[in-house]
Amino acid sequence: MAGEAKIQPYVRTEMAPTMPPPPSTVGIVGWMRANLFSDWINTILTLVGLYLVYITVDTIYDWAFYRAVWTGEDNKACLEKEVGFPVGACWAFVNAKFSQFVYGRYPFEERWRVDITFLVGAIGLAWMIIENLPYRKWVSVFMAAVFPIMALILLTGGNFELSSGSWKVLSFLAIAAFVGVAIVGVRAQSKGVDFDFSTALMIPAAIFAYLFFVFFLVDFDFGLRHVETPLWGGLLVTLVVAITGIVASLPIGILLALGRRSSMPVVRMASVIFIEFWRGVPLITVLFMSSVMLPLFLPEGVNFDKLLRCLIGVALFSAAYMAEVVRGGLQAIPKGQYEGAMALGLPYWKMMGLIVLPQALKLVIPGIVNTFIGLFKDTTLVLIIGLFDLLGIIQLNVTADAKWFAPSVHNTGYVFAGIAFWIFCFGMSRYSIYMENKLHTGHKR
């Protein structure tokens, strides 16, 4: 049968030709192929990106190293007509002014006091942050209760000569607290309720003993020279403003957040108004307010230090932001936790302090750190009301110092300030990411 097509089974009779190996998907070449040159758009993007990187790095290298001036006594070292080439960075300027950038106009012979404060602060902070170190709890107590007083006395010189009025107020408050506790205790016992006098009296006793001791220390003459705050400057002011703001804003912020979620309408309204007011205005107007309006608010004769006024403004301002962060944490805690605490019979403050806040604060540590970063950057604004923080003192030196007047000095100063601020802020942001990862282990798959 001729018409019948013979079905050929597909059987291969010869070997398939050898193909070249597929493009590598592993190793550096494979990675580059997948991530940099997968198609022509990607290739163009890569090349443009690399060109951008090249230009940036080249400019930075050229400016910061190649055309930089490292040594010199005054602006002659950094002027183009003196040295013969367009000067990039004038590091000699930073070198000459470095101590001013750190201490401001703090007297030379007293700078050891600032050094000690910095050193103790840095060690204490590192101790609290690094895990697995012994006595962390005690270091925390030291940093919270002792260090602020120590810093205050060291930096200002102490010996505030407290008026007898303040001693009287403190004594009056102490007596009032003890009498109050006693009255409550006696009435409770008369009704047959069990009342433990020793613990109830311990708390006010401890608080007032601490306060009396602090008053005594602040009043005591250690023989340190008094250094007025207008002499402070540079990194010292930046750190003082930032750290005081941070430390003061956290407790106020927590109180405001609790107030905003309170069931008492007056407390809630007051907290909402307070928070929204401070969050709605720019920090600069707050600083203006603290520098020109606050003195008007005070009775005649009472006068605050400019730095202190600014600190109050900064603390209240950041407290409002902190409150919103903490509120986020409070809202994230399931209702069962509140109900569980109430079912155990815990009163409000114990419920918050022992059950809710520890969980809520842990949740919002990244948010808190971000607020700190914002606050740290915002400390630069104090230069507008005439305090010389790190940026302020650099600005003063680059614009007003005739001895160092050179075009290259401006950018050198700003870059130096930038590096300093960046190190602090970037460090804090890394810490927040680290905490976030550490705390979220439970939810990861």
Add this chain to the structure above:
Amino acid sequence: MSAETQDADLESAKVPLWNDPKVRALVSQVLLIILVFWFGYEIVTNTLVNLERQKIASGFDFLNTTASFGIIQTLVPYTEASSYGRVFVVGLLNTILIGVIGIFFATILGFIVGIMRLSKNWVVAKVATVYVETIRNLPLLLQIFFWYFGVLSALPTARNSLALFNESVFLNSRGLYLPKPIFESGSGLIGIALIVGLIATPIMLRWAHKRQDATGQQFPTFWTAVGLIVGLPFLAYLVSGLPVSMEYSTKGTFNLTGGLQVIPEFVALLLALSVYTASFIAEIVRAGILAVSHGQTEASHALGLRNGPTLRLVIIPQALRVIIPPLTSQYLNLTKNSSLAVAIAYPDLVSVFAGTVLNQTGQAVEILLMTMGVYLTLSLVTSLFMNWYNAKMALTER
């Protein structure tokens, strides 16, 4: 004794007055009210006494007094003979100007950088990351100083201006010189055409949507919209006989004349604000896009949608729900941060009103209250908008 009275007896016996939550709440609230009022009373009386003592006038009469100082950038007619009230308006408008333009550029830059960070291309992603991590961690004021004192003052003098775009734009240490559009008679038609286009576009979109729902046919909405918004005014421009011309700056011996001069303070502030805010917007955009789970993309592909429609119809609408609330607060931040203008003397509200006028009159209370009131209103309006938006956009589940 009935059970009810017994219960009541039990309650009154068990709970002492100071442990009754209701009494406690009442007492603490009354105390708070008293404290707040006492505080307010103290502040008001002290302020009155202090103002009296320092012989500072109070009240808002000063708004009609002649300001007698000049302002380098005014959007409304202003002379030294104008009143302090006029200064307030000028400052407010300058703040709004920097706010709006800054928001525009920050949004564009922020979206570009945010998408770059998500790029599969390693170099592009890293460039964006370095940008964000550097800019976000530097104080804004430092960046403003850098642009103003570091970059702009290093530009050539007016005599050696940098000429860009075929000598239509000049850049020197006195600012940026742009061509100025001159609207002659008949240019009103262009405006009308633009308004018609802007009104017609949403109507057209709604119609196209309905038609697609009914018939399944798609309508080239994008090109129609472009035609309506850009094409129509252009047509009007041609029809009315080319009534708009550009006035270019011309180089004189010492200075540039004509054209639209943008003062260096504005340029520096705009650069700093947009670059700084863009780094935050980039992170918001990135987080928003990452918040849409990959399953959405896969499901959309499974339904047969290509990459473009997947992005446009599935990813972006869901990402926007996450992006817009923090984005709005960034816009608000940018507006509030524009108050740093005072550091380089850009004449914004804080700089001219809370700065110069306050120094001249000394009426700190009134002036700061007005200034803060402006920002507060702005932020309250924004948060109202946010609440409305959140309510509109909230997921409606079951």
